[in-house]
Amino acid sequence: MFEITLGNWMPPCRALVENVSEWFMLFSLCHKLIIGYSVVSVITGVFMQETFKVATTDDQIMLNQKERMIQLHTKKMEALFLHGDTSKDGFPDKEEFMEVIQDATVKKWLSSMELDVRDAEKLWQLMSTGADAQLNATQLVQGSSRLKGPAKSIDLLTMSSELRNNKEMIQQIHAAIVGPGKQPLDS
Numbered sequence: 001m002f003e004i005t006l007g008n009w010m011p012p013c014r015a016l017v018e019n020v021s022e023w024f025m026l027f028s029l030c031h032k033l034i035i036g037y038s039v040v041s042v043i044t045g046v047f048m049q050e051t052f053k054v055a056t057t058d059d060q061i062m063l064n065q066k067e068r069m070i071q072l073h074t075k076k077m078e079a080l081f082l083h084g085d086t087s088k089d090g091f092p093d094k095e096e097f098m099e100v101i102q103d104a105t106v107k108k109w110l111s112s113m114e115l116d117v118r119d120a121e122k123l124w125q126l127m128s129t130g131a132d133a134q135l136n137a138t139q140l141v142q143g144s145s146r147l148k149g150p151a152k153s154i155d156l157l158t159m160s161s162e163l164r165n166n167k168e169m170i171q172q173i174h175a176a177i178v179g180p181g182k183q184p185l186d187s
Helices: 002-006 012-019 024-055 059-084 094-101 104-112 119-125 137-148 155-176
Strands: none
Touching: 002 104, 012 024, 024 059, 059 094, 059 137, 094 104, 094 119, 119 137
């Protein structure tokens, strides 16, 4: 039975057909088709799934995957940097960047990497050191890494906290300018 299920099923089938009865050929084929393919394949699939589950929770494997993703992202952003630097001076300026970002293929490519490029002007301001400054490769890689994907909870909480602090500071300044007992600044 072991050889019929997991090994070469032909020799046992031939021995049964030649020495016992030809009807054992049907038994051997049915057993091989039902048990050999279906059940053993399911068992193999379960073992493979458990192996992959353990592999995805292994810390070293996760660190290696993250490092590979960072290297791949850096390589892609450097390729975009070289493509965008049409003047070949090593620093794409705002006009060069805007020209590259307006290309439909580049927009699709960046959106496939979870980088939203609907507002190229705002994207330039967030990644470069200033509105008219130039962008170097490091700024492009780091800026695009920060801007990838949807907003995270920590990002939203940080922004909410900063807004609350700014509101309190503005109210204090307003109270100092207007004077005590005057109407407070509306929320």
